[in-house]
Amino acid sequence: MNAESSHDDPPPAYTEIDGRINIDLDSRLSRQLANLVPEPPAYSSHSEPKKALISSKSWKIRLDIIIQVVGSRGDVQPFITLGQELQSYGHRVRIATHDSFAAFVGESNLEFFPIGGDPHDLMTYMVKNPGLIPSMSSLRAGDIRRKRAMVGEMLNGCWKSCIESAPGHGRPFVADAVIANPPSFAHIHCAQALGVPLHLMFTMPWSSTRHFPHPLANLSRAQLDPGAMNFVSYMIVEWMTWQGLGDVINAFRAKLDLERIPTTVGPNLAEMLEIPFTYCWWPSLVLRVSDVCGFFFREPPRYSPPTEIEKFLEVGPEPIYIGFGSIVLDDPAAMTKLILEAVRTAGVRAIVSRGRSKLGSALASDDFDANIVLFIEDCPHEWLFQHVSVVVHHGGAGTTACGLRNACPTIIVPFFGDMVAAAGAGAYPIPHKSMTADKLDTAIKFCLQPTVASAVAQMSATKSTEDGVQAAARSFHANLPSNTFTCDILYDRPAVWLFSNKRPSLKLSTLAAQALIKGGKLKAKDLTVFQSKPVQISNQRWDPLTRIGSWGLSNARNMGTAAVDMVSSPYTAIKQAAPGDSATKTTNKAFANIGKNFGKFNGRLFQGMTVDLALAAAEGLRAVPKLYGEEVKSHGEVTDVASGFSVAGKSFMHGMADGVTGLYSQPVQGAKEEDALGFAKGAGKGIIGLATKTTSAAIGMVAYPGQGITKSLIAPFKSTTRKAITAQRFLEELRKRLQRLFEFRQRRAGALESEEMRVFGNFWSVDDLLDHRVGQLRFLRLE
Missing domain, CATH: 3.40.50.2000 (Glycogen Phosphorylase B;)
Known part of the structure; x- marks a missing residue:
């Protein structure tokens, strides 16, 4: 080997797994997935983070940021450096990672929150099970059960890190933004529950690209386009990971009052939601990936060698x-x-x-x-x-x-x-x-x-x-929804509440909301939690067969779960009976559980056979034009009754209009591209479009309002997470106000009163504050 060959020859193919997943690209599944690979986008050889001019001097909104990291010390260290950089912007930064790194994080002057999990055990499992595929020895030793339990523990720890005080510290915390590495798994779900922005950062390529395969993929030789082979490797690795952890993640989502994620959506969730991704290496090493910012170097620690x-x-x-x-x-x-x-x-x-x-x-x-x-x-x-x-x-x-x-x-x-x-x-x-x-x-x-x-x-x-x-800090700020992120009264604070009784609605920080409540200008019940980055996850399908087939499997699973709960509930009541409970009391509990689960069974039966079936048919038929390359319009997401009727109306109008006009436009377009043959193809597309689009439009008039009504009825029963966030928001701001008042009194006692502090003292009365114009409330920015 010589220096010249190292630049020109391709690297040798790996002959062993070495932590990778062996992927047979000649398999039927791989070839089907290859058909879904998009055309390569235009790219430049140098990727730069967006809006590189953003700096700590120009950024004014101070946030509570949670950084969630799963991995070894080498995975944690770059994010400590990032956390210190974000502190220079005035943010409060918390690192949520394994308990064993508490001292490492604490030495860096950053907050630490333990999420559980043992990086040593995770590393041992991955070395014993190349490609994440469990060996027989691991199955016999119970490694799979322990790994799944560990992931469940870390998911719960990550959520607690977003809304709870750190152990041993009384300072409340609610995340305004989430930064995470992909193996932390909880990131999307925590961000969705909070309604805040998420930014993924990693030291390895992790988003689909045609230019190189997934780092955990070992590709077989296949008669496929090399770019498509690379792209498919990301789909397959994510799919296999979801097969092992999807049920654990959905159980975690249920605790957060979030909807279940279908198997067809879970593996590709981050890319489907277009989560911003920043990579931490030099662009000259790995090109053609968006937002490559460079390595994260920390300040060299003081060290005297032995x-x-x-x-x-x-x-x-x-x-x-x-x-x-x-x-x-x-x-x-x-x-x-x-x-x-x-x-x-x-x-x-x-x-x-x-x-x-x-x-x-x-x-x-x-x-x-x-x-x-x-x-x-x-x-x-x-x-x-x-x-x-x-x-x-x-x-x-x-x-x-x-x-x-x-x-x-x-x-x-x-x-x-x-x-x-x-x-x-x-x-x-x-x-x-x-x-x-x-x-x-x-x-x-x-x-x-x-x-x-x-x-x-x-x-x-x-x-x-x-x-x-x-560069990574600039990329993070550039991807924040700054146009909707700010309180309408105090411009250096993030909006966390929405006062919608006024038109237009008013976005408020907790401090502004508390001042208005105390001044009698609004009531706490008029506020709803504001989501600066709301997430709606839809079950996307390619055709009616897969959509209705998925409905059948999902409905059968839900019905089966409800039936099992109905049968097992009496035994659960007996098992959980207190030592002093009488037989009558225990029997009453057993029958109450039967009634509760019987109602749940019938509710799921009714919803599945009416709303869900109609929705599956409408969405499946609406997606048919995708199969022959036609773009399908988005009519928005259904979140409640009003949006259900809105989507139904748009779907009906566009479906009927496009179905009819397609009988003419498709043949004309085909004739322009392929003459007579294109005309015939276009005519076929027009006939198919007429049938599927108009039928979908008609069914949608029932399906989408039904979906909206169902979500509105369920919402009040899934409010535990929302109430927890609400309580923590107010608790966090109350502590800040008490701290400011304490510092103010300390300064006055020490005769250190400045002009700014005298203004603060003159206007400490909430009633006085509310009598002044909105612009004059800015003196409250004293933290």
Whole structure:
């Protein structure tokens, strides 16, 4: 291998799974999905975050931001850097992650909220089960049940992190925006329940693209367009993940009073909702993905190396670095032996990080030369990589970034898929299950070539000055709905309440709402929770057969669940009876449960056979023109009775009009494109359109109002989450006001009264405040 070939030749195909899902692209499912791949959009070789001029000086609205992260320390660290950057905008930032990172987050002057879950157990599971597909040993050991239980625990922890005070701290918190990495899973559902914006950020490619496959996908050779193959890999990986966790996620959504997500929608939910996505790497490494902002570099920590490291660096030439971080190896002793042999053969010195697998711990002092190999515990990469020539690691984004920033050629041993393709920055990846001493020796020698070192040094010099975390913060703010986000009275606060008794309606922050309530200008019951970014999830289908088929399966499941509940409810009542309960009381509870579940059974039967069936037919027929490339108009989402009748009216008018005019317009359009043959095709499309569009329009006159009535009837019974958010909103603002009043009195007591504080004192009376014009309320911005 030489430096020139590393740039021009494609990387070798992986022959082992190595944490990836093997996808047979010749399968029937893969080929069907390939037909749904959209045409490649126009792109530029450099992606820039939107509206890059947004800065901490120009942004005025101060938010409570929750950042949810699931993963290892390397996954958490970039988001700590981002949190510190967001604090410079005046935001309150909370990091929600695993309990084991409490001290790590606390040291960064950020709030911490524990969500449960053990990153060590998650990493162990993924190494034992390549491609996320459980092995027989994992099934026998009960790993699947424990992993699902862990995910359920983390989902609940993520929701609590959005609306509860952190353990040990009394300060209330309600998230105004959510930032998350994709493996946290709860992000979309928390944002939907709160009605706030969501922004996903990650260190690996995770949104569908034609330019490279999903990082967890190992594609087979197939007679398909390479771009379509790559695009399909994202669909399949997400689909397989949903199969394992979809029921856990839907159970979590039920706790948040959210509707169930169908299997056909869940895997592609983030892209369907067009959630903004920012990626954290240099654009020169992975191109053609939107909003690539650069790596998140933190300020180098203060560090004094132990004496053993200083001495090792002094006694010989610059060593290489080898470490696999939090990865759990099946056989650490064998990996240690392999490393020692490769280092000896390559004729280099090495610093080896013991990591989670405790490499080298079984060695005796005479098993290796202490002047050639040094085993160390944790050491900041920012410091260490200034003193090594090559880095060998597992492909984590943080380690990759730090190595490249310090101009160190890189050898990646991918465990769950590497994010760096051959870009002149080092040797090709070596899957860890196929790694040998000879392969590692060859890769080390390749990285030590002057041409490779020069290429990496040039990349480092041109890119190390870029500030990825600042670009990510700008991208986050640029994607906020700033036009609807602001309180109509206090312009530096987010709107969280809607006063709709006035036309036009008034968006209010909690402080403004409380002032108006205390002044008698409105009543608390007149306020509803304002959703700055409402989310409506619809069950999209491609044709009547799939739509009605899905209805049948869903209806059967709902009926079955209700029937089981009806039969089991008496036994539940008996099992839950208190020791002192009489037989009569227990029997009454049992019969009450039977009656309750009998009513639920009949309700689901009625809804399924009337509203849901009609809706499935109307939506399925309306989607038929998509099958031959015609765009289908959107008439909005049904959320209540009024919107149900509105959608029905629009659907009827457009359906009837388009169905009739299509008899003429489709043949004419076809004739322009393909002459006589096109005319015949267009005539067929027009006839099909007339039948499906008009029938859908007619059925929709019943289906959409029925859907709206159903949602309006159910809404009052699904208000637990809404009430919890309401209570926390007022509690949060009450604490802020008490804090301001306390600080005000402290300043006055200390004779530190400023002009601004005198104004605050003169107008502290709510009645006085309300007598002034809206613009004069801005002096309340004192926090």
